Amino acid sequence: MLRVVMAVLALAWTAAFAQAALAETPKRVTVSGEIVDTWCYISEIMYGEGTAHHQCAVWCAVGGIPVSIKDANGDVFIILRIEDRDPVDNPRVVKIQSHQVTAHGDLYERDGVRYLVVTQVADDKGVVNLTHEEYGIQPFGE
Amino acid sequence: MLRTFSVVLALLLLSLPARAAEEWGIDHEKKARIEAKVVDILCELSGDCPKNCGGGKRQLGLLRDDGKLVLAIKNFDPFAGAVVDLIDFCNRRITADGLYIANPKLPMFVLQFKRLAPDGKWSRANWFVKRWAEAHGAKNKGKWFRHDPAITRAIAEDGVFGIPGLKPPKDD
Numbered sequence: 001m002l003r004v005v006m007a008v009l010a011l012a013w014t015a016a017f018a019q020a021a022l023a024e025t026p027k028r029v030t031v032s033g034e035i036v037d038t039w040c041y042i043s044e045i046m047y048g049e050g051t052a053h054h055q056c057a058v059w060c061a062v063g064g065i066p067v068s069i070k071d072a073n074g075d076v077f078i079i080l081r082i083e084d085r086d087p088v089d090n091p092r093v094v095k096i097q098s099h100q101v102t103a104h105g106d107l108y109e110r111d112g113v114r115y116l117v118v119t120q121v122a123d124d125k126g127v128v129n130l131t132h133e134e135y136g137i138q139p140f141g142e
Numbered sequence: 143m144l145r146t147f148s149v150v151l152a153l154l155l156l157s158l159p160a161r162a163a164e165e166w167g168i169d170h171e172k173k174a175r176i177e178a179k180v181v182d183i184l185c186e187l188s189g190d191c192p193k194n195c196g197g198g199k200r201q202l203g204l205l206r207d208d209g210k211l212v213l214a215i216k217n218f219d220p221f222a223g224a225v226v227d228l229i230d231f232c233n234r235r236i237t238a239d240g241l242y243i244a245n246p247k248l249p250m251f252v253l254q255f256k257r258l259a260p261d262g263k264w265s266r267a268n269w270f271v272k273r274w275a276e277a278h279g280a281k282n283k284g285k286w287f288r289h290d291p292a293i294t295r296a297i298a299e300d301g302v303f304g305i306p307g308l309k310p311p312k313d314d
Contacts, residue, residue: 023189039216039223042248043168054304056221058296059287063270064223066201066215076248078201078213080184086199090195090227094296100306108187111211112249115187137302137310 010123026106031116034129035099036063041070046139050098050129053138057097063089069103069116073141077107077116100125156261161255162263163240174251176243177259178212186211192295195232202228204238204251212242215250217239221287222270240267245250 005014037060040048047071049055061067067087068076079087102123108115159229163173185191193203202225204212214224228236240254253267274290275283282289300306 017252026188037251042250043243045166045168051305051308054300055302058293058304059221059290060223062290062292062296063219063221063287064225065221066213066223073233074247078248080187080201086196087201088196088199088223090199091292094292095300097296107189110187112246113211113213115183116183117186117188121251122303131179132310134304142310 005072013122019093024108024110026108026117028041028104029116030102030104030106030122031069031077032102032123033077033100035096035101036070036076037069037097038066038068038076040138041068044075047131047135048138050131050135051127052131052135054098055134056138058094058133061094061097062085062089067097075114077114080108080115080117082118083120096121096130100128117140143259158300161266163254166241166252168241168243169251170245171241171243171252173240175237175239176204176206176212176242176251177235177237178206178235179235180228181205181211181233183211184211184239194226195229198225198229199256201225204236213248213250214253216252217267217270218254219268219271219286224251224267226273227253227256227267231256231258233296239264 001107004067034049037048037057039060040046040053040117066078070076082093101121103118104120104122105116105118143308182191182195182200184200195288204214214228217224217227224231236254236256237259238253241252255264256267257264259274271283273288277279287293301308302310
């Protein structure tokens with residue numbers, strides 16, 4: 001019996017060690033920018049920034065499309081977690097769509113994608129990118 | 143003659159893939175069919191691995207045999223991601239059919255069809271709206287985004303532009 005228990009423990013330890021060994025080391029970063037709907041912004045299927053796109057960004061966040069922070073260079077950081085909560089179907093993520101934020105977090109880069117675990121939203125200026133006068137309401141005008 | 147034509151046409155149709163991705167006209171897009179394991183991206187990166195890939199609360203990716211991790215960003219439904227279509231395949235191999243978008247800013251995959259590899263039954267990647275309709279009633283599923291309670295609440299609170307009190311101009 002003891003041997004079986006030892007074997008099970010050894011297997012569990014090996015599995016945990018293997019998982020940890022595969023994990024990558026993140027970089028601590030601070031990112032400032034606009035919370036965007038990643039799909040609409042990157043695909044350019046419509047104008048995807050600021051007030052003009054806010055409603056659509058809410059639709060897409062509720063629909064589970066990855067949400068990002070877009071920095072001043074136009075680079076996007078996919079949010080994988082935000083203040084200890086997962087991002088999909090998360091009311092906090094819906095609430096901050098189109099907001100200008102500064103966030104502290106852990107950055108992972110893999111195969112051309114920047115993934116961000118947001119540990120703290122340090123500053124939230126709300127929606128400040130006023131694009132609706134030029135672009136109306138994206139995508140249907142209402 | 144007609145029979146011959148019918149047989150040839152049937153053979154041609156049978157020779158086509160069971161499901162075929164359609165182009166959406168997105169820059170850098172290319173039709174793609176890949177076999178890969180469905181993974182919880184955060185688990186893959188950090189080793190933080192809850193049960194069942196987070197149960198639908200986390201973003202999911204496709205881990206190819208060459209070790210490349212592909213972000214699954216979109217499914218076939220309007221304004222919906224791929225999590226609902228992939229979560230049932232957590233840590234299993236699927237064949238994913240859709241569009242690989244090799245945008246240098248962000249490479250990503252649009253899931254249009256999926257099946258359990260190697261020879262499961264194909265299904266269209268439209269399970270978000272199916273599940274939404276099950277939860278909220280099928281009547282409004284065509285424009286689910288106009289009827290979802292969380293969206294209605296968010297827009298009622300902050301307005302269509304995200305700034306309380308800022309409203310679109312009324313038509314003359």
